[in-house]
Each structure stands twice: as C-alpha cells, then as structure tokens.
Amino acid sequence: MVSETLSSEDHDRVTAAxxxxxxxxxxxxxxxxxxxxxxxxxxxxxxxxxxxxxxGLVVAFLIEYWWYELRIPVFIAxxxxxxxxxxxxLRLFPRLCIWLVxxxxxxxxxxxxxxxxFLARNVHLTTARTGVLLFVSLAERYAxxxxxxxxxxxxxxxxxxxxxxxxxxxxRANRPADGFVTAIATVGALLCEHFxxxxxxxxxxxxxxxxx
Numbered sequence: 001m002v003s004e005t006l007s008s009e010d011h012d013r014v015t016a017a018x019x020x021x022x023x024x025x026x027x028x029x030x031x032x033x034x035x036x037x038x039x040x041x042x043x044x045x046x047x048x049x050x051x052x053x054x055x056g057l058v059v060a061f062l063i064e065y066w067w068y069e070l071r072i073p074v075f076i077a078x079x080x081x082x083x084x085x086x087x088x089x090l091r092l093f094p095r096l097c098i099w100l101v102x103x104x105x106x107x108x109x110x111x112x113x114x115x116x117x118f119l120a121r122n123v124h125l126t127t128a129r130t131g132v133l134l135f136v137s138l139a140e141r142y143a144x145x146x147x148x149x150x151x152x153x154x155x156x157x158x159x160x161x162x163x164x165x166x167x168x169x170x171x172r173a174n175r176p177a178d179g180f181v182t183a184i185a186t187v188g189a190l191l192c193e194h195f196x197x198x199x200x201x202x203x204x205x206x207x208x209x210x211x212x
Contacts, residue, residue, distance in 0.1 A: 006033065006176065006177055006209070006211060010176075010177035010209075011177075011208065011209050013177055013181055014031055014177055014180045014181060014184070014208070014209040015207050015208045015209065017180070017181045017184040017185065018031065018184055018207040018208070019207050020185075020188070021184050021185060021187065021188025021189075021191070021192075022188065022197075022203065022207065023197065024188065024192040024196070024197055025130075025188060025191035025192040025195050025196060025197055026128060026130060026191075026195040026196065026197050026198055026201050027126075027128075027130035027131070027132065027151060027187075027188075027191030027192075027194075027195045028123070028126050028130060028131045028132070028203075028204050028205045029131075029132050029134065029184055029187055029188065029191070029205075029207075030121055030123045030131065030132070030133050030134070030205050030206075030210075031133075031134045031135075031180050031184070031208075031209045031210065032114075032117045032121070032133065032134070032135050032136075032209070032210045032211075032212065033135075033136045033137075033138065033176055033180075033209060033210070033211055033212075034110075034113060034117075034135070034136070034137040034138065034139075034211075034212045035138055035139060035211075035212070036098065036137065036138070036139035036140065037106075037109045037110040037112070037113035037137045037139070037140060037142075038106075038109040038113075039094060039097060040097040040098050040100070040101050040105075040106075040109075041090060041091075041094065041097050043097075043100075043101045043105060044090055044096070044097035044098075044100040044101055045086075045087060045090065047100045047101060048083070048086050048087075048090070048100065049083060052079065052082060052083055052086070056075075056079050060075065063075075098139050098140070106139075106140040106142070107140065107142055109140070110137040110140040110142035110144070111142075111144060113135070113137060114133065114135040114137075114144040114146055115146060117133060117135060117146075117210075117212075118131075118133045118135075118146040121133070121205070121210070122205070123146070123148065123205065124148055125204075126148065126150075126204050126205070127204065128150050128195060129148040129149045129150030129151070130148060130150045130151045130191060130195050131147075131148045131151075131204075131205065132145065132146070132147045132148070132151060132187050132191070133145070133146040133147075134163070134167060134180060134183050134184065134187065136167050136168075136171055136176055136179070136180070138171060138176065141168070141171065141172070143164045143167035143168045143171065143179075144164060145160045145163050145164055145167075145183075145187070147160065150195070151190070151191060151194060151195065154194045155190055155194075159190065162186070163183045163186050163187060166179055166182045166183040166186060167179045167180065167183050169182075170182065170183075177209075180209060
C-alpha cells in the first residue's frame with residue numbers, strides 16, 4: 001500500500017504546508033506518520049494458537065473416524081512443533097502478524113498511538129488549546145485527527161471526518177504526503193476562521209512531519 005519511507009521532498013512539502021497554514025492562524029498543526037502502531041506479534045500468536053487448536057480438534061476427530069492409531073503424546077508433540085514453527089515464521093517475517101489480527105484490534109492500537117502522540121508531542125499544551133494533530137498509521141490503514149478543546153468545540157465531527165478522508169485518500173494512493181498537504185490546508189482554514197493570527201503570535205510547535 002505504501003512506500004517504506006517518505007522522501008526528503010515529501011517532508012519539505014509538508015513543512016511548507018504547515019508554515020503556510022499557520023501564517024494565517026494562531027492555531028498549531030502537528031503531523032505524525034507511523035509505519036505501524038504495534039508489532040502485533042503476541043495477538044497474532046494467540047490467533048495462530050486458537051486456529052491450530054481448532055484444526056487439531058478436527059484432525060483428532062478424523063483420526064478417530066478413520067480408526068487410525070496415533071498415540072496422544074505423539075499428537076501433542078506434533079501440535080507443539082507446528083506451533084513453534086509458526087512462531088518462527090512470525091519472527092522471521094513480522095509483517096505477517098498484522099494480517100492475523102482483527103481489524104478492530106488494529107484500529108484500537110492505532111487510536112491509542114494517536115492519543116499517545118498527541119500527548120507526547122505536547123500538542124495539548126498550546127496557550128489557547130488550539131493544537132491539532134494529524135495522524136496516519138500506514139500498516140493499519142488508519143488516520144485520525146486529534147484536536148484540542150479550544151478548536152474541537154468549534155468544529156463538528158463531520159468536518160473532522162472529512163479531514164480524515166483526505167489523509168486516507170493520500171495514503172491509499174501511496175502518496176501520504178499529498179494527503180497531509182491537503183488536510184493541513186483544510187485544518188488551517190478552520191483554525192484561521194476561529195483563531196486568526198494575532199500580532200503577538202508565537203510558533204509553539206515544530207513545523208515538520210514526524211515519522212515513527
């Protein structure tokens with residue numbers, strides 16, 4: 001779905017878009033893109049264990065049905081060996097993990113990461129509570145806007161959903177930087193409408209795209 005890294009040109013474009021937007025507003029825009037919001041190794045291992053247990057029960061029933069004699073210790077050892085091999089494959093090819101976990105779990109992890117970034121990057125500490133985080137987690141195909149109280153109470157959820165769609169459209173087209181630039185322009189216009197720039201305005205957050 002996405003390239004491994006964003007180019008330096010992509011970073012420059014996003015930085016320029018943030019600066020252009022913030023020239024007209026007292027609000028602050030911060031952008032974060034994550035390769036993935038979790039390794040998902042342990043959830044994937046659990047899903048594999050449950051699947052192999054279910055398959056093992058079916059195999060045991062068929063063995064009994066066909067009157068094939070197989071000692072229980074041998075059967076258990078075969079299951080344990082198969083599970084160990086499956087875990088080794090997950091360790092060697094970690095990208096497989098995300099395909100083995102439910103979408104709901106992936107979205108929950110990505111949402112938790114968005115909130116974590118909002119707090120860790122101090123987006124919630126702007127003077128007028130006007131910080132807006134634009135967050136994309138590529139592996140989960142997830143995007144979110146986390147807005148501080150000052151601006152969030154003035155903008156409807158439907159409007160934020162539109163910004164999320166812009167971020168997702170860019171990532172889906174394998175051009176996440178385009179999605180950020182478009183979303184930044186939209187958020188900048190919203191911030192300008194409610195919090196126009198003042199003569200004593202200062203830049204409270206760094207103007208760049210963070211990759212994690």
